Amino acid sequence: MTSSPEFKVERLTVAGSLTDRVCEALVQLISGEDFPPGSRLPSEMKMASRFGVSRTVIREAISRLKSEGLVESRQGSGVFVREENMDAPFRIDPNIMDSIQSVLQVVELRKVLEGEIAGLAAKRRSREQMAAIRQALKQIDTDVAAGSDGVDADIAFHRCIAEATGNPHFLALIQFLFNFLRNATQTTRGIEATRATLTQQVKDEHRAIVEAISHQDSTAARAAARLHMDRASRRLGTADIKLLQSASTAANLTPSTV
């Protein structure tokens, strides 16, 4: 091996800082077949030379990859690609938030989950859990009467139902989806307003879910929850779509001027 290049230098992306670009390029190289799991990637000096950047940039990029669990560095030995990316978490790409369609797709995911969660909760809920659900339902009214937008109480309500399944992963997953949707929609503040105006309809939907769970009728609970989410996505899809779209385009024009 006289001077065989240890890896091809990918075209660095045009946007972002040097560290961003190098990071992206390295992820591509690791994802590809250039560096299989367990292999050692070139020394920081060599990478700096190949990419035409300083070692500082390489080190910061490696630092990110380490925090994401893609690589692992051993002092004096080198940087190695981690065996498994089992820790690769489930995350939704934040820059798809612009797209109203993607938000609706997340809502669809939530709809599926809420339906099954309600069905399972109907089967398994204990008496205490049933009381907690009823209490959470009341809390929504209390909060709204006190001037709150009721979003927190609404989330707590659905969390109570998820807890009643006895499977903590359902709770964790819908909590994650709540976080995402809240952040995706909070830019406009349109959803909360919509929810506030449609309180009566939402209240009826909630009651239907609670009643079904109370009667341990899992089929009805699933249907009620799905209907609830269907209507929620419809509310999202009609009134607020323009707001969200305009907000997203505005965000595109001013990427970091927030």
Next chain:
Amino acid sequence: MTSSPEFKVERLTVAGSLTDRVCEALVQLISGEDFPPGSRLPSEMKMASRFGVSRTVIREAISRLKSEGLVESRQGSGVFVREENMDAPFRIDPNIMDSIQSVLQVVELRKVLEGEIAGLAAKRRSREQMAAIRQALKQIDTDVAAGSDGVDADIAFHRCIAEATGNPHFLALIQFLFNFLRNATQTTRGIEATRATLTQQVKDEHRAIVEAISHQDSTAARAAARLHMDRASRRLGTADIKLLQSASTAANLTPSTV
């Protein structure tokens, strides 16, 4: 303000590199009330002085926090705490892998998803997607005949179905669950063996799913997928439970000796 310390220097943890410790300390400070969302944290120079490390270390720590979405840096202005931790990913605590019950709970989550995914795929699949699903089903046989355990092909099969929903989040989520389950079970190699011995039954279950999707019968598709997952969890719950348990206890004894 003459010389009010802008933040208290937390005790740096004893283990890990300087970057690790600084990173941890910063996370604590951000999680606490010292630096609320939107606030600017001290300049890199000041932090370097406070922590008694070089600016390099601070920069690498900040780089990690940026990749984790906790902070955001603006050149010439400073480093700011991001508004919401909307990026908080959905991840399953790795140390629950010990518990066979938790694994079964994840399987239940997958069961729910696979059922709904199959139902949606039955409604929406295009002709090309149907062909891809059939192709993936055949590939399982091909791989198994070639001596493979067929796990990869099995995953690819279910991925094809998820793709046919047209909602990429379903695909991403079940891929995440696959990764977790694979890592949770691969220690014993017991599951693959089980799956290999029960090929005929699994094949029948797969065929039922494919036929239902082909006929665009979403109810049948959902039922078939749920049955498939039910049987999978039963297979998991009976034969391999002892293997998994023993493997988990062994893993506890050797936490990082892999």
Next chain:
DNA sequence: GATGTAATCTTGTACGACAACTATAGCCGT
């Protein structure tokens, strides 16, 4: 051939310098 040691390579950390960019204070013109 086994073994201990030195040379060498790699990552970790520190320091200094400058470029690119921002925000602010202050000056100036009106």
Next chain:
DNA sequence: ACGGCTATAGTTGTCGTACAAGATTACATC
């Protein structure tokens, strides 16, 4: 007095060098 422009200081981004700490390899020695 007020608005707009500029100078200036502060901050992040990038570069380079240097050395410490740990690991690997080669080699000399027995």
